[in-house]
Amino acid sequence: MTKATNLRLDYDVTILPPKSFFQPQNETLLSFQRGKGYRSVIETEPFLLLGVHPYDMVAITQMDEIFSQGNGDVHYVSRRQNATIVVVDVENVSPDVFAGHMGTYKVEEGWDVLLTKVADQYLVESKTERGAALMSSLADVPDADQGWLEMRQLVWERNKGRLRRHELEAEPSTWPDLLEEAYDHPIWEEKAKLCFSCGSCNLVCPTCYCFDVRDEVHWDLVSGERFRVWDGCMLVNFAKVSGNLNFRKDEAARYRHRYYRKGKYVPSKIGGQIACVGCGRCITACVAKIANPVEVFNRLAGGR
Amino acid sequence: MSKPKVAIFDFACCEGCQLQIVNMEEDLLELISVVDPVEWREAMSDHRDGYDIAIVEGSITRHEDEERLQEIRSHAGMLIALGSCATTGGVNKLKNKFDLNDVKRCVYCDSAHLPHLNTALTKALDEVVKVDYKVHGCPINNKEFAYILRCILMGKKPFIPNYPVCVECKMKGNPCRYEYGEICLGPIIRAGCDAKCPSGGFWCYGCRGYVDNPNVNAAKEIMAQYHKTIDNLRGRMFLFGSKQEQTL
Numbered sequence: 001m002t003k004a005t006n007l008r009l010d011y012d013v014t015i016l017p018p019k020s021f022f023q024p025q026n027e028t029l030l031s032f033q034r035g036k037g038y039r040s041v042i043e044t045e046p047f048l049l050l051g052v053h054p055y056d057m058v059a060i061t062q063m064d065e066i067f068s069q070g071n072g073d074v075h076y077v078s079r080r081q082n083a084t085i086v087v088v089d090v091e092n093v094s095p096d097v098f099a100g101h102m103g104t105y106k107v108e109e110g111w112d113v114l115l116t117k118v119a120d121q122y123l124v125e126s127k128t129e130r131g132a133a134l135m136s137s138l139a140d141v142p143d144a145d146q147g148w149l150e151m152r153q154l155v156w157e158r159n160k161g162r163l164r165r166h167e168l169e170a171e172p173s174t175w176p177d178l179l180e181e182a183y184d185h186p187i188w189e190e191k192a193k194l195c196f197s198c199g200s201c202n203l204v205c206p207t208c209y210c211f212d213v214r215d216e217v218h219w220d221l222v223s224g225e226r227f228r229v230w231d232g233c234m235l236v237n238f239a240k241v242s243g244n245l246n247f248r249k250d251e252a253a254r255y256r257h258r259y260y261r262k263g264k265y266v267p268s269k270i271g272g273q274i275a276c277v278g279c280g281r282c283i284t285a286c287v288a289k290i291a292n293p294v295e296v297f298n299r300l301a302g303g304r
Numbered sequence: 305m306s307k308p309k310v311a312i313f314d315f316a317c318c319e320g321c322q323l324q325i326v327n328m329e330e331d332l333l334e335l336i337s338v339v340d341p342v343e344w345r346e347a348m349s350d351h352r353d354g355y356d357i358a359i360v361e362g363s364i365t366r367h368e369d370e371e372r373l374q375e376i377r378s379h380a381g382m383l384i385a386l387g388s389c390a391t392t393g394g395v396n397k398l399k400n401k402f403d404l405n406d407v408k409r410c411v412y413c414d415s416a417h418l419p420h421l422n423t424a425l426t427k428a429l430d431e432v433v434k435v436d437y438k439v440h441g442c443p444i445n446n447k448e449f450a451y452i453l454r455c456i457l458m459g460k461k462p463f464i465p466n467y468p469v470c471v472e473c474k475m476k477g478n479p480c481r482y483e484y485g486e487i488c489l490g491p492i493i494r495a496g497c498d499a500k501c502p503s504g505g506f507w508c509y510g511c512r513g514y515v516d517n518p519n520v521n522a523a524k525e526i527m528a529q530y531h532k533t534i535d536n537l538r539g540r541m542f543l544f545g546s547k548q549e550q551t552l
Contacts, residue, residue, distance in 0.1 A: 015477045025475050194522040196491035197515075198470035200480075214463055217454055219334035230475065235467045236517065251519075285474065287482050287491050288526050 096280030202232025315362030321387030
């Protein structure tokens with residue numbers, strides 16, 4: 001890019017979420033020499049993510065919590081510590097977004113700088129030292145007065161209303177309780193009949209973080225690398241274990257599991273936050289059009 | 305460790321998968337540092353008897369071929385099927401959709417009656433003999449071939465995807481071919497190709513064959529959503545998906 005005006009901060013949604021900057025699709029964890037030992041590999045350097053949408057920022061803060069629990073994931077955490085994030089409030093509405101229902105149409109935490117297009121200008125706020133350092137490079141920029149801040153508030157209010165391409169009737173806070181009663185609900189079988197087990201919904205999801213760990217050796221058959229790659233609970237071999245056993249071998253069991261992860265299991269690990277941010281990427285990505293969380297939770301809320 | 309002896313054989317095919325091995329270029333030196341090729345018509349002029357691993361390309365289309373393959377199998381401790389023709393029957397299975405006499409006449413015209421042109425229904429290798437490993441694709445991905453071979457030499461089970469091409473296509477960040485109004489076989493076809501065709505702007509032709517349990521029924525059901533017919537889908541599956549299990 002040669003000119004700032006070429007920067008399309010008005011994009012509606014990206015095909016893949018920004019998670020690959022923190023959890024690459026293929027990430028070397030260690031290199032080894034058979035019989036001699038191994039060395040951890042942590043490859044990261046400072047970087048700036050520019051133009052993250054609020055719902056994706058919410059997802060990143062959820063992943064921050066997940067990956068730092070217990071012993072913490074040094075690979076994720078070191079990447080995250082190296083990141084400076086500039087969030088931009090949504091300007092154009094993507095085809096399937098429902099962030100307006102999920103409380104993720106705006107975001108107050110996690111970012112270093114927030115950009116909001118107000119009238120024809122961007123209102124810039126920094127929240128961290130890194131953000132302040134970035135802002136200090138802006139010369140001759142006037143401070144925003146109360147009027148501008150009020151106009152930004154209006155942008156948020158407007159986004160709350162328009163980022164609703166699907167009408168969610170089941171308040172997100174009710175999802176864990178709905179799922180409590182839904183394990184045998186017929187919807188899982190009905191939807192999963194058309195499931196290709198292609199994992200598209202997992203791969204494009206900003207809060208899907210599961211991975212598989214594999215080893216590969218070089219031609220000397222002695223040295224090699226251990227790496228992790230993105231995995232997905234909708235893939236048939238995801239829950240396959242030794243002995244050729246698979247504890248979620250049916251499409252319906254896998255399909256159900258994904259919604260339980262979003263609405264119940266992951267929330268129970270991160271203080272009740274629903275692990276769906278309403279970006280709508282799964283809705284768009286699903287070839288069979290069965291992956292709409294709004295449809296699923298509305299149905300659960302409506303009984304059988 | 306003594307290097308295992310490897311022989312590469314071909315049956316009905318274009319030999320393009322062997323060519324992909326030749327195309328490993330500098331890595332060929334690495335390859336022969338771990339195996340000892342004793343027979344490889346496409347790349348070697350000399351040949352020695354006896355081998356531990358047979359790598360077999362092509363599909364079985366004549367009765368004589370069945371016997372030859374059985375002979376190869378009887379000498380080999382391990383047999384690897386190389387490429388679509390060998391792993392699924394590949395494009396050669398198109399023949400099985402037609403009357404064999406018509407096929408012969410179509411290809412050989414006036415010579416069709418000659419005895420050496422006798423033909424039988426196309427078979428993948430595993431319809432004739434036990435196959436230990438399959439390297440899928442038309443052509444194969446030579447990096448995957450090298451990886452599988454290294455795993456075998458390590459006594460380790462190689463990871464061969466049993467998920468659809470969509471996985472790799474999504475990871476590439478491609479917009480879905482269905483959004484362009486095309487029928488793509490990606491949702492039912494085995495990945496491992498790195499979604500080369502969809503990334504290059506084409507639908508998936510299905511060269512790696514179906515995943516173990518493809519949802520062919522869903523593929524049919526969604527045609528209406530995309531204003532297509534089941535015949536459109538059938539046409540798309542014709543090239544690589546003819547006369548395989550689970551096909552239309």
